[in-house]
Amino acid sequence: MSTKIDARGLACPGPVIAIKKALEEMDTGVVTILLDNKIAKENVIKFSTAHGCGVSITEQGGDFLLTVCKGASISDEPVRADEVATSNTVYVFTQDTLGQGSRELGAVLIKGFLYTLLETRPRPKTLLFMNAGVLLTIQDSPVMDHLNKLAQEGVEILSCGTCLDYFVVKDKLAIGEITNMYTIVEKMTMATKVITL
Amino acid sequence: MLSQLKKPNDPCLLVGIETADDAGVYKINETTALIQTLDFFTPIVDDPYMFGQIAAANSLSDVYAMGGKPITAMNIVAFPMGCLPPEVLRDILMGGQDKVIEAGAVILGGHSIDDKEPKYGLSVTGTVHPDKILTNAGAKLGDVLILTKGIGTGVLSTAARAEMFPEGVAASIESMATLNRRAAEVATQYTIHSCTDITGFGLLGHAYEMAAGSGVAMKIKASTIPLLPEAAEAATIGLVPAGAYANREYLTTVCIDSSVPVAIQDLCFDPQTSGGLLLSVPYGEAEALLRALQQGGTPQARMIGEVIEGERGEIYVY
Amino acid sequence: MYLKYDRLLSFGSVHHAMRAEKLLTAAEIKIDALPTPREIDISCGECILFMAADQQRVIKILDDHQVRWTKLFKCNMQDRVHEEIESR
Numbered sequence: 001m002s003t004k005i006d007a008r009g010l011a012c013p014g015p016v017i018a019i020k021k022a023l024e025e026m027d028t029g030v031v032t033i034l035l036d037n038k039i040a041k042e043n044v045i046k047f048s049t050a051h052g053c054g055v056s057i058t059e060q061g062g063d064f065l066l067t068v069c070k071g072a073s074i075s076d077e078p079v080r081a082d083e084v085a086t087s088n089t090v091y092v093f094t095q096d097t098l099g100q101g102s103r104e105l106g107a108v109l110i111k112g113f114l115y116t117l118l119e120t121r122p123r124p125k126t127l128l129f130m131n132a133g134v135l136l137t138i139q140d141s142p143v144m145d146h147l148n149k150l151a152q153e154g155v156e157i158l159s160c161g162t163c164l165d166y167f168v169v170k171d172k173l174a175i176g177e178i179t180n181m182y183t184i185v186e187k188m189t190m191a192t193k194v195i196t197l
Numbered sequence: 198m199l200s201q202l203k204k205p206n207d208p209c210l211l212v213g214i215e216t217a218d219d220a221g222v223y224k225i226n227e228t229t230a231l232i233q234t235l236d237f238f239t240p241i242v243d244d245p246y247m248f249g250q251i252a253a254a255n256s257l258s259d260v261y262a263m264g265g266k267p268i269t270a271m272n273i274v275a276f277p278m279g280c281l282p283p284e285v286l287r288d289i290l291m292g293g294q295d296k297v298i299e300a301g302a303v304i305l306g307g308h309s310i311d312d313k314e315p316k317y318g319l320s321v322t323g324t325v326h327p328d329k330i331l332t333n334a335g336a337k338l339g340d341v342l343i344l345t346k347g348i349g350t351g352v353l354s355t356a357a358r359a360e361m362f363p364e365g366v367a368a369s370i371e372s373m374a375t376l377n378r379r380a381a382e383v384a385t386q387y388t389i390h391s392c393t394d395i396t397g398f399g400l401l402g403h404a405y406e407m408a409a410g411s412g413v414a415m416k417i418k419a420s421t422i423p424l425l426p427e428a429a430e431a432a433t434i435g436l437v438p439a440g441a442y443a444n445r446e447y448l449t450t451v452c453i454d455s456s457v458p459v460a461i462q463d464l465c466f467d468p469q470t471s472g473g474l475l476l477s478v479p480y481g482e483a484e485a486l487l488r489a490l491q492q493g494g495t496p497q498a499r500m501i502g503e504v505i506e507g508e509r510g511e512i513y514v515y
Numbered sequence: 516m517y518l519k520y521d522r523l524l525s526f527g528s529v530h531h532a533m534r535a536e537k538l539l540t541a542a543e544i545k546i547d548a549l550p551t552p553r554e555i556d557i558s559c560g561e562c563i564l565f566m567a568a569d570q571q572r573v574i575k576i577l578d579d580h581q582v583r584w585t586k587l588f589k590c591n592m593q594d595r596v597h598e599e600i601e602s603r
Contacts, residue, residue, distance in 0.1 A: 013359045016435045020359075030553060039439045045596055046435030046459070054554040054595035056588065058602075069554035108533060108561055112550040115517075145517070 002029055007044075008036040008063060015040040016047050023051065023070050031068045034060075041066065071119070086154065087122040090191040093133035098197055107142065113197070114146040126156040126187050128179075134163045138172040147175050160184060212263070212332060220259040220323075222330055230327040234259035237273045237318025241354050241470055242370055245285045249292020249317060250374040255396070255471035256319035257300050261381035262394040262474060263332070265325035270297050272307025275316040289317050300376055329385070333393035333403075334410030340390055340504040341483035342415065345380040345490060346372055346473025347497045348400050349428025349464055355436040356427070362436075365427025372425060372497075373471040379494035380474050387486045388479050395472030399444045401451050401465045403475055404512055409450075411477070414507025417465075417514045419457040423499045424464060432460035432467070440468035453514040465514060473497070477504060517547045520564035523590040523597055524573070525551055527583045532561035535582050542576055544569050555588065555597060564590070 003022045007015040015035055022031045035041050041057065041064045048055045054069045097106025098113055117124065127150070129137050136143050137159045151157055157176025164170040164178060188194050205213060211230055212222035220234035236256040240248045253270075260267045272293060276286050297304050297319070304319075353369035356362040377394060384392070391411055395403050400422065408415045444466040445451075453462050473495075478486055483500060490498035507513070526532040536548045544565060551560040565573055567589070577584055588597040 012439060013355050013436055017359050039437075039442050042442065043435035043437055046433065046437070049594045049596060050434045054552050054597075056552070056554040056597040056599065058599040067554045069552065071553075104533065105529070108529065108548070111548065112561065115549050 003031045005031065005033040007033050007040065010040070012039065013043065016043050019044050019047055019068060023048075023053065023068070026070060028070055031070070033066045033068065035064045035066065036062070038064075040064075044068070086125055088190070088192040089124040090126045090128060090187055090194050091117070091124055092128045092130065092188065092194060092196040093136060094130050094196060095132045096135040110136070110197075111143055111146070114143045114150075118146055118149055123150070123153055123155055125191070126158060127176075128184055128187060129157075129159040129176075130163055130184065131160075132163075132167075134159045134167060134169065137175050138164075138169045139174045141174065144174060151175060158183065158187070211327060211330060220263050222263060222325065224327050228326055230325050230330065232260050232263050232265045232323040232325055233321070234323075235273065235318065235320035237275075237316050238470075239314055239316050241373075242357070245288035246292040247370055247374060249289040249294075250296045251292075251370070251471055252289075252317045253293040253296035253300075253319055254374050254376050256321050257296070257302070258377045258394045258396070258471055260321055260323035261377040262392055263323070263325060264329055264381065264385055264389070264392065265323035267297075267300050267302040267321050267323040270302055270304050270319040270321045272304060272309070273316070273318045273320060274307060274309035275312035275314065276309060277313050277315060278311050280313070281315065285315075289315070293317065293319065296374070296376070300378055331385075331389055331392035332410070333391055333407045336391040336407055336411035336413050336415075336477035336504050337479070338413060338504055338506065339480050340477040341480055341500055342404070342417065342502040342504070343476045343478060343483065343487055343490070343498060344395070344400070344423060344473055344501050345377070345384075345476070345495045345498045346375070346395070347423040347425040347428070348395065348469055348472065349425035349432070349467060350470045350472065351399075351438045351440055351467040352428050352432045352436055352464060353425060354470070355438050356431040359436055362427040362431050365425060365431060368426045369428075375471075377474050380490060380498070383489050383493045383495070384474065384476055384478075384486065386489070387482045389476055390479065391477035393475050395469045395475055397440065397468045397470075399441065399466045399468050400472075400475070401448055401512055401514070402444050405448055405450060405510055407475065407477065408504075408512060409510035411504075412509050413504045414509070414511040415502055415513070416505050417502035417512060419453075419461050419465070419514055421499055421501045422461070422465070423497045423501075424461075428464055428467075429458075429460050432463045433458075437463045438468065441466045444468060448512075450508070450510045451512045451514065457514055462514075517549060517564055518592045519566070520547060520592060521567050521590060522565050522570055522573075523555075523588040524563045524565070524577075524584045525555055525586045525588075526560065526562070527585050529561050531583045532563065534580070535563050535577055535584070536561075538576055538580055538582065539563065539565070539573060542572070544572060544576075546573075552595065552597065554595070555586070564592070 098109035158179040209224040551562040587601040
């Protein structure tokens with residue numbers, strides 16, 4: 001959903017009221033708001049970031065065009081940094097890239113996917129890595145930074161021992177625990193939602 | 198601009214415009230000096246009676262900030278006759294009068310003009326002993342800074358216009374309508390090196406005036422600054438008035454540590470209406486004065502910082 | 516981590532973004548590649564993050580190799596606030 005607002009000429013706190021209303025009226029989406037002064041710009045940025053929305057700003061001939069993005073997990077209440085809810089969702093990574101057709105593109109996509117997972121609320125419960133997926137949890141993995149951050153926030157990271165063994169990288173595991181088929185199947189069965197990539 | 202006017206040359210003039218102080222003081226005899234001040238502004242709340250109360254409290258505040266006692270006041274009124282019902286003006290004047298009575302002073306009369314936009318305030322005369330005048334230019338190294346009211350009236354007035362944070366708005370109105378009388382009566386029983394009231398330049402603007410006027414530097418601990426309820430939440434979501442941004446741009450000798458949340462920084466520059474007193478008191482008396490203030494009708498009073506070594510007018514917020 | 520970077524470059528196509536990633540990594544400039552934030556561009560895309568101090572070098576390498584970038588932002592990845600400074 002996308003909304004366009006022209007808030008030029010509005011006296012303070014008109015621009016903040018306008019962005020508040022627009023964000024309340026959508027679940028997710030993008031609002032573009034046109035402002036004509038720096039103060040309105042600063043205040044709309046403050047409102048947006050306090051509510052977990054991203055903002056990009058472009059100057060247009062003395063006016064400011066702000067693009068504010070409200071994600072799916074954002075509530076109307078200001079986000080508290082210490083609140084990170086977890087849901088019983090399990091992601092299963094069966095390869096070290098995302099999708100078929102181009103390995104090069106797949107490498108870009110898996111990195112992008114894990115980055116975006118970082119931004120998603122509620123957090124997943126577990127990430128399971130199987131087959132070539134275990135190449136993502138070993139030393140020098142291109143996604144190690146993202147996995148580290150997820151692990152810090154309490155996401156469980158499990159790599160299949162058989163697969164690590166097959167690729168002769170068991171001693172290179174750099175994050176999470178080694179697991180076996182019993183645990184893998186148990187985690188998938190007990191999950192509310194399983195997403196396989 | 199004021200510097201372009203002729204400087205008065207009168208030995209009885211004890212406090213004039215040179216130190217940008219809260220009011221003017223003129224010696225009458227050995228035991229009495231007259232304090233003269235005036236202030237008026239456009240409505241900041243919808244209720245006319247409360248507007249009258251706040252405008253009057255604001256105008257009277259300068260007398261308390263000089264260590265004096267108000268004795269008389271005159272109404273300054275601008276009102277759109279014919280556009281707003283006369284009951285509105287009546288309520289404004291009643292609010293003002295009730296506040297002047299509360300201050301123990303008397304309204305002698307006033308003057309009104311027709312104007313599209315209502316404005317109200319008072320011209321106030323007070324008295325003080327010439328040896329006991331409090332100025333904003335006497336702070337000493339080692340002094341403790343005490344603030345007697347929470348800040349955030351500018352942000353909460355913006356919140357009121359956005360129809361948000363009703364509890365904070367109500368607390369702000371009550372705070373703005375509160376006289377600095379009790380605070381001044383308690384404070385003047387102790388040694389006060391310097392005193393000013395916090396109004397349009399915000400906490401840091403008036404702290405700067407005190408520091409510059411006294412030839413000292415100050416450090417202020419952000420987490421100890423008393424805030425009005427919901428002021429921080431309102432500032433966080435961008436209900437920050439233009440005046441706060443203007444004050445921040447103007448005050449170049451203020452240095453704020455980046456660990457201070459932006460919302461608190463904005464509140465430090467937030468223009469106040471009828472704010473509390475900022476007192477600079479000797480270290481040895483600060484605890485006792487704070488307790489006396491908190492128990493004597495000024496529960497929000499807090500120690501917020503110290504006068505330190507440094508460049509004249511420098512304020513460090515951490 | 517990506518939070519430390521304060522410049523963001525968006526591209527006309529993911530091919531250019533991928534070329535940029537390769538060229539800049541080969542030049543040993545510290546960068547990161549991320550999906551372009553939605554507040555900058557709704558289509559998927561990839562953007563490159565780098566430090567302000569490397570700005571001149573980055574732009575020169577990309578221009579020398581005809582890699583088409585579209586917008587340069589001053590970015591705060593912690594707060595997700597991006598201010599456009601240049602566009603092509």
